[in-house]
Amino acid sequence: MTHYIDTNVTLSRWPFRRLRGDETTELVKILRHYGVTQAWTGTFDGVLHKDIAGANERLMEECHKHGHGILRPFGSVNITLPAWEDDVRRCADEHKMRGIRVYPNYHGYQLDHRDFARLLAMCDERRLILQIAVSVEDERTQHPLMQVKDVDCHPLAALLKAHPNLRVVILNTFRATGGRNLGVLSGCKNVYFEIATREAVAGIATLAEKIPVERILFGSHAPFFYFESAVLKLQESGLSEEKLALIRTENAGRVFA
């Protein structure tokens, strides 16, 4: 069976829709069915909840109880909350998480925010992988009372000069408006891109022409997206088996190590 490391999975409830797989056991069943051996797992509660420490505790518990050993929790951090540094500390030191996930657009800041540089430093010190979710949903179909623009990653390239060893994974960036982030960050060797929102016929193959294939990670954005999309895109790509193996598991395995 072909195996995958899925770097873009999320637990709990998306506020605007029930999803098949928003119950952990159901999601794990889908992931295991398709051969996912490890899933980097955030929580939708981290998008809007103010008690984000509670959200991260529940994430830990769910991954532990229902994860079948494949769910790796990535807690959420919101740098606009009081004492957010403590959330980073808890994720790393208490929960022993390997990474965290941020939603700058839903949390209402730009990447040139003073505390974002501080967050990078804290992740670097603790060797945490930092996942930046550029979007969750297409801007065009968002709830009218909750319109949130894709994250502009422009400031990140300069900030990362101080953190050449920090591993950054950009999630959900390839939709129309967020696509420009690729150009901005293509020169940063420690920035990785996951593929869930990558489109166009054979779009993974053309992505591999734009950035080194070593920096492309498999990601499904399940359960918000149908998991099958990411798998089928690899089939459509026509890439060699060596390159596909890098994208499916080897790159993410190296980043996680």
Place this chain on the structure above:
Amino acid sequence: MIWDLHCHIATAPGRTPDERMYWLIQRADRMGIDRLCIYMGTKWSDDPTPQDFRHQNDEVLEALTHWHHRAFGFAYINPKYRQESLDEINRCIRDGPMTGIKLWVAERCNSHDLDPIVERCAELKAIIFQHTWLVVSGNRPGSSRPTDMAELATRYPDVPMILGHTGGDWELGIRAIRANKNVSVDLAGFDPTAGVTEMAYREIGAERIIYGSDAAGRSFASQLAKVYGADIPESAKKQILGPNLRRMMLPILQAKGVQA
């Protein structure tokens, strides 16, 4: 059997329409897609003059040349140019190999300018495909909303027509046309958001859902996932992937003597 309702050569690489078509077919083969519906030429044009849409349709005719066994063409027209559009339907569909029309964003589809076009297509049994995309921040002036299509479909309850992109904002798109039994939805050209196909299946039934991709701007893969990944019966998935479109197209194919 997989028929893809919604493909473009504008977004496929190649020096000529023929090269672009070959590129698309090769990749469709990787995904087991048997037939592609192609519309609009090598350059986007959202409010085409008659000269422009004739040129675009010529490019589609050229793209089809070697691929009549694998592809169908839909004629691109602009309802603002009534007589020229009717003439183009006659040229491409009545007298040519095309089997449907594509309406995009030149004019909203609730306009009465569409009436003679719909009537002519009904006579020829040509497929009527209308792009719709409901954008939360506001549609551009000529861009149709799913409710516009419901108005048109209510005027012509016996003429089958297709709601492009399921309206984009599909939860609203499906609701908008639920009561219009002559309207089918096109699954193409929006994110593979889980739940779309299940909702469409629940609200309008498998027979009114048609697989399409919006290749080459979208991937075949992400759009096929909407069918393969849906929590609906296998028999419904099969129907959505090809037979529904085939059933809709069969009258015009038979009239043209085309085997499919």
